[in-house]
Amino acid sequence: MLKISELAALTGLSAHTIRFYEKHGLIEASKRSDSGYRYYSDADVKRAEFVKSARNIGFSLDDIGVLLSIRLDKQSHSCQEVTDITQNKLDEVNERLSELQAMQQTLERLLESCCGGPENATHCSIIEALDGGDVTVTRRAS
Amino acid sequence: MLKISELAALTGLSAHTIRFYEKHGLIEASKRSDSGYRYYSDADVKRAEFVKSARNIGFSLDDIGVLLSIRLDKQSHSCQEVTDITQNKLDEVNERLSELQAMQQTLERLLESCCGGPENATHCSIIEALDGGDVTVTRRAS
DNA sequence: TATAAACTTAGAGTTAACTCTAAGGTCAAC
DNA sequence: GTTGACCTTAGAGTTAACTCTAAGTTTATA
Structure with a gap:
């Protein structure tokens, strides 16, 4: 013990x-x-x-609670219950992945567009892009 | 107005x-x-x-505060300050992306391994994998 | 003029998953 | 027998970015 x-x-x-x-x-x-x-x-x-x-x-504590109750009494639960939870989590992960990938692309594009030097930011293309609102549409977490 | x-x-x-x-x-x-x-x-x-x-x-409100202060007085700030913030955000996004990609792979592997049917979960390979601890090493958000 | 829609504020509540604190009890070692 | 590490509990604090509530004021509409 x-x-x-x-x-x-x-x-x-x-x-x-x-x-x-x-x-x-x-x-x-x-x-x-x-x-x-x-x-x-x-x-x-x-x-x-x-x-x-x-x-x-990446399972939430709530998910884990359900998984544990299945683990504790496997006879009374189906594989489908388990895959449902897993599939839902995968869907969530995929959703978040595409949000982050969109952000990644936008950020990379912004970085490419800006000199990044010690020049003052009067014509900084990142600031300008944000000002213009012409940034890639990214979705926020729901 | x-x-x-x-x-x-x-x-x-x-x-x-x-x-x-x-x-x-x-x-x-x-x-x-x-x-x-x-x-x-x-x-x-x-x-x-x-x-x-x-x-x-994906910038945080704090980041945005800094970006706004640069935007308000571009003369006194350099492009580098802007790219630093942007690069930091990109690093963060990339970090989170690899965490999520690891989760994604693990979840997909688990789903492939399990029948997902109405059979009871006595031999469910997902439950077994979690029991065995032999799941891909994924990193949590820091 | 009466009602409803929109506005104001301060401040509390939400979410998830911790993380820490305070105040005290227990245990092993020297 | 005393020091210090470890344990207990209840409950508060953390984080980020909202989101909502209550109680009251103002404005627009019919």
Whole structure:
């Protein structure tokens, strides 16, 4: 059984974050000492690692909550439930990717257009572009 | 001279957002009626449009504040100051892009590996992958 | 003139995921 | 037996950029 700092070292999460995840139902200590210290079993560690993996991929804590409930009772859930969550996350990621790619293109174009030198900015083409409003249409996050 | 709702209609910003930007020093109404109503001149409109353009590209309100101060006194600022801000933003965007691309790849790989059908999740390869921790290393936003 | 639409302000609420603080209890080492 | 590291809790603070509310004033319309 690991203490919270040991679980933290193992997972790379901070003890603060582990407690925060516990408050949100993601991680649990299957034992507490008489004095209230959390003690984590092997199964608890696996669960924490699952959370960490899912977090790395970009799943929200809410998503992870659902994934954990599926993991806990696989019989009662279908693969489709899992792929639905995954596909939704992928859609989100793709959406954000195209926003960022549009920004990237605009920024690159602006940088190419400007001398970037010590000259004063009286005729700075970046400032002018922003003034003219003729920047590529980019979408903001929804 | 435009009233706030007219500026809102013109720029696509909400009146709330325009007041919010004013509080943060980005947009100003060069006149107020006796009763306190904001009135925007052509120059105010241009400034608001500058802010909107910069926002669309992804600049933070802080960045925009700096860009506006350059725009207001171009003589005292160099092109380099402008390209520095732009380059920093591009670096940020590129950083986030590679994070998201890593997530995208992982999510796609997971989706390919899973049947996604109505079968129960006992052998779901996505759940297994998360359990195993063998997901692509993705970096979180810093 | 009466009503409704639009305007004003200060300030609180939202979101997500932490991150930190304060005040105190526990434990291991010397 | 005392020091210091580690643990506990509840709850506040952080970040960015809004977004909304309440309570009241002004203006335009019918």
